[in-house]
Amino acid sequence: MDSAEFLDLLGNANRRRILQLLARKPCYVTEISEFLGVSPKAVIDHLRKLEDAGLVESRTDDRRRKYFSIARHIRLEVTVSPYEFGTKSAYPASTRLDITSCRRLNIDLDDGSISNDEFGADTADEGSPEQDGTAKVDAGHDTPDGDDGDGDEGTAGASSDDVITLVRKLRDFEQLESELSLAQRWTQGHITDLRDALATSLDDGDPRLISEILLALAERDRQVEELSRKIEAPPAIVEExxxxxxxxxxxxxxGHRWCLDE
Structure with missing residues (x-):
């Protein structure tokens, strides 16, 4: 299914709400019906369309009741500007993707399994990388002296060299845009794998709920009420x-705060 069809499918508010619910946990038709406040027949119709599109899938439990869940990760991008309108849908790239093809991305990850060499030999020539685990982007050209990049770059009276410089800069940024999209898919693939691994390591309880709590605590120490608001779960369940x-x-x-035991 192409991106335009995805947009049409997601134009329905109830289908978006169904996906929002299924992103939190698998559900039976009756649960979805109660959540939306619509009839089970209408829910089944929405689920059929989502299933045909490959967005959701169904399984049968021990009591032969059918329940639904998100089938896979899909990234949908929409670009609207005075010069371009476009849509693009993509699935997460494999974590084995050769990220060295993204020459304008300098990615610094604090991960012992990933060395800087995997991101290209040119990184040594780009100065010392940041040590905070962030990703840096080099667009290939500095902004001209005295220009902070916010103003208009007019071409009135421009020489042929000026025009060529602008064309090259435009080409570099369009290539950067493409590489960023690829890097986002690669990153999402890692996120999906890590979430799956975390869910597998949690033997008891709801793995989605537990992983959301742990991710929130990985950001900073929190009180139960704060955790409850962030992950949208009752305080009593969070505390349990x-x-x-x-x-x-x-x-x-x-004290009143909870912390990861690091």
Missing amino acids: VLEELAADGVVYRD
């Missing part, structure tokens, strides 16, 4: 999960 994680030595309580 935290107590179980504390018993397993994954988190600990520091």
